[in-house]
Amino acid sequence: MSNWHVNLLTLFPEMFPGTLGMSLSGKALDKDIWSYNSINIRDFSSGVHKSVDDTPFGGGAGMVMRADIIESALLSIPNQGRKIYMSPRGKTLNQNMAQELANEKVLTILCGRYEGVDQRVLDAHNFEEVSIGDYVLSGGEPAAIILMDSCIRLLSGVMGNNTTPDEESFSNDLLEYPHYTKPAKWVDSNGVERIVPQILTSGHHKNIEKWRLEQSEDITKRNRPDLWHKYIAEKP
Ligand code: 6GU
Numbered sequence: 001m002s003n004w005h006v007n008l009l010t011l012f013p014e015m016f017p018g019t020l021g022m023s024l025s026g027k028a029l030d031k032d033i034w035s036y037n038s039i040n041i042r043d044f045s046s047g048v049h050k051s052v053d054d055t056p057f058g059g060g061a062g063m064v065m066r067a068d069i070i071e072s073a074l075l076s077i078p079n080q081g082r083k084i085y086m087s088p089r090g091k092t093l094n095q096n097m098a099q100e101l102a103n104e105k106v107l108t109i110l111c112g113r114y115e116g117v118d119q120r121v122l123d124a125h126n127f128e129e130v131s132i133g134d135y136v137l138s139g140g141e142p143a144a145i146i147l148m149d150s151c152i153r154l155l156s157g158v159m160g161n162n163t164t165p166d167e168e169s170f171s172n173d174l175l176e177y178p179h180y181t182k183p184a185k186w187v188d189s190n191g192v193e194r195i196v197p198q199i200l201t202s203g204h205h206k207n208i209e210k211w212r213l214e215q216s217e218d219i220t221k222r223n224r225p226d227l228w229h230k231y232i233a234e235k236p
Contacts, residue, residue: 001035002033003155005079005107006035006109007106007108008111009039009070009109010144011041011042012111012139015145016036018142020152024158024159025149034152034155039076044072045069052066053113053114054066056115062115064115065114066118067118070118074125077108082101083107083125083127084127084128085112085117085140086109086147087116087129087130088131088136090128092131092133092134093130095170101147109148111139130143173227177212178215184196197211199211217231
């Protein structure tokens with residue numbers, strides 16, 4: 001077990017590591033900077049049909065995952081750490097939460113399917129509910145992958161050391177300024193000549209810094225008035 005370990009409770013263990021097995025997170029997995037263990041909830045169903053869900057009390061659409069089966073799966077994990085249930089009704093994941101979860105040693109993430117899971121297992125084992133945004137996915141697995149990605153890139157040794165977290169989107173309540181690279185002069189497919197903003201090739205570092213801050217402020221104002229108001233309120 002690595003220094004950052006995730007136990008995944010899921011009906012689709014083959015969804016992991018998914019994209020986390022590629023690129024920087026994949027290399028970090030190979031290097032044992034992080035590790036995971038997927039547990040198939042279905043393995044803890046005793047019936048001949050291996051069913052894990054049932055109809056909801058009170059009626060209504062869909063099926064609900066059974067508390068007893070989820071609990072058996074959970075109790076098979078010796079070191080559970082912080083317990084998280086991926087759900088659109090949870091507290092929304094943000095950069096602060098990602099950093100906080102990256103600082104933990106062990107997480108256990110429950111991924112629901114169908115209409116959800118019996119509330120009693122969440123209550124009995126104090127699951128924290130986490131959402132990744134205001135839209136509905138068909139299951140918690142892709143949400144767990146996103147949560148894990150946001151944490152893994154913060155683990156030491158995952159990113160190159162020329163990444164400065166405080167220049168990133170959200171770490172200072174501002175979105176990132178635009179980036180440019182060579183060629184400095186480029187003609188697009190419509191024949192429009194597009195040049196890199198003059199200031200970036202000027203070598204004047206103070207002016208570049210000022211320009212980037214202005215760009216960050218403009219794009220935040222335009223795209224995220226909520227973040228903009230927070231930034232203005234907290235600005236020294
Ligand atoms: Cl965490 N799960 C599901 N199923 N849908 C979501 C979500 C989570 N976050 C946003 N939508």
